[in-house]
Amino acid sequence: MxxxxxxxxxxxxxxxxxxxxxxxxxxxxxxxxxxxxxxxxxxxxxxxxxxxxxxxxxxxATRDRRALPGTVVTRAGRPARLPGPAVVRCADGTERAVAGLLPADLPLGWHRLTTADQDVALIVAPDRLPRPAPAWGWMLQLYALRSRESWGMGDFGDLATIAARSRSDLGAGVVLVNPVQAIAPTTPVQRSPYSPASRRFANPLYLRITDTDAFAEADPATRSRVLALRPPGDTELIDHDGVWLAKRAALEALWADRPRAVDVDADPALRDFATFCAIADRHGPDWRTWPEALRHPAGPAVAAARRELAQAVAFHAWLQRLCADQLGAARRAAAGMAVGIVHDLPVGVDPGGADAWALQDVFASRVRVGAPPDAFSQQGQDWNLPPWRPDRLADAGHGPFRDVLRAVLGHADGIRIDHVAGLWRLWWIPPGEPPSRGTYVRYDAEAMLGVLALEAHRAGAVVVGEDLGTVEPAVTTTLHERGMLSSAVLWFQRDYDVAGHPMVPPQQWTESAMASISTHDLPTVAGFLRGEHVRVRASLGMLTRPVEREEADAAAELRGIVDLLAAEGLVGPDPDERELIVALHALLARAPSRLLLTSPQDALGDPRQPNLPGTVDQYPNWRLPLAVRLEEFLAADRVAEAVAALRAARPSPS
Incomplete structure (x- = not known):
């Protein structure tokens, strides 16, 4: 066209x-x-x-001629010019008069900068984060890790188990977990962990009921009623709705047995989130369909609803307390790892969810974020997530972004920023358009990175940026300059300047990366070896080229990888699938990248891709359980065989 x-x-x-x-x-x-x-x-x-x-x-029209933007960011040790005299009000309450130049010795932190006609946020960020310790570990789809103790899906208790056992038995040093941010408390449950209702709160769907103090303190009759609610743990697909209905009933029984005092007013963000949940119970999960008077958190009708629903508000706030307790326990279980637990931060939130309601003044609510067409998603991607408005985010001193980071880093040893290029620009899809008809909108990358660096420094956390797909070269370069890791995925490690795009040997990959063979949005190792990524997309009508051409290209890619494995001396002639899986892990182990990660699906040889971008219900996204229970996975010979080279390359520190 x-x-x-x-x-x-x-x-x-x-x-x-x-x-x-x-x-x-x-x-x-x-x-x-x-x-x-x-x-x-x-x-x-x-x-x-x-x-x-x-x-x-x-x-x-008259433009805003303010001398300073809404947020001023500088790096420690670097003086910065100002348009005139100003006063810096430091976070510790002290003040410093400055005349045209911000001094290089300002302390790290969140300060205020006041001129004759402006008062703006001043962020002093570290110039560079320290390099993380080298380690190998897992990238997990937590819901898939069903164990004998969990209720129908993996939970925070399973996260603690795999962290502790992987550290002690396998010498793993890092665990990357899918986003575990909050959903709306209704059914049908939002299954995608990358479309949470809130990025500032946790998902009670992952609570282990029997690990709560409320269960331990309940009388025998209540505990029996709670245990009777346990859903089946052997369903073919994860039944998110069934699990949530069972867990919610159990939590309500424990709450009724002994309600807890929760001071929701002490934390306005928690108060708003719990209020959203209580209203969603009555009016549904999408605030845009609520009665008009309830569609803004500052309205008098919302205050009245909060009073009327006080017990429900307190209940939902209590669930967040339980989540914080169990996330903390998982992190303690990872103590002694070289890195620990790294939590994944999704690009955005559900447009009808809690954050989009509470923070609607800083969102472009009618826009959807996505990605332009590429080789894996030839029609583009629509993630149905509203973006920050860059102008309003700056005027808010980037506080909303800071609060999201703090919420995740409060229970993490590291953070992975999904689609980190979004700190520079996001693909905006305007109302009524398909994902292919969008464009990029720029953000203040220096401010976004400054906030990220400062909050990671305060938390002592590792930062990984997912820089795959259509990404400007400056993104990866800047991540490395700031002491943050980029992402290296075997399937994408090709020399695109050479005809045929030959594979780049892992020894040439960057050190400043978290490296893996695949990701949750790409074929698993076994799926790639079997050509499942072509077969599934063809069966769903997702290809824009003839299937024969796709199959030929996939076969050529596979030949290139097998040729590389042979050149590296990792396979002989005619290797079988299991040999190729082990060899691909050994190939990954030769990369100098600081972190080397694999997935349980890849180690087991599961051909099923956790998520197929561009689909919703056409494919069982986010519903595929691991082929074996967590206990069997941890003891499986083929798992130990697959990760042996990773263990040798990244031994656990003594």
């Missing part, structure tokens, strides 16, 4: 607001953005560009 190109004046207006009129695609070719898309995205930023006259008016 022909593109209606943007004219010079609209391009200037778009540039002022950080909206791209062209971008480099996954094939490294320049792609022009259709004029209608640019106009629609500008409209979501409050900019009217519908006609040439509107564009001229916007360009001619």
């Amino acid at each position: 022909a593109v209606d190109r943007v004219d010079e004046q609209l391009a200037e207006l778009a540039a002022r607001h950080g909206v791209a009129t062209s971008y480099e695609g996954a094939d490294q070719l320049e792609v022009d953005v259709d004029r209608a898309v640019v106009v629609a995205v500008l409209a979501q930023l409050g900019v009217d560009a519908g006609t040439p006259a509107d564009v001229r008016r916007e360009l001619g």
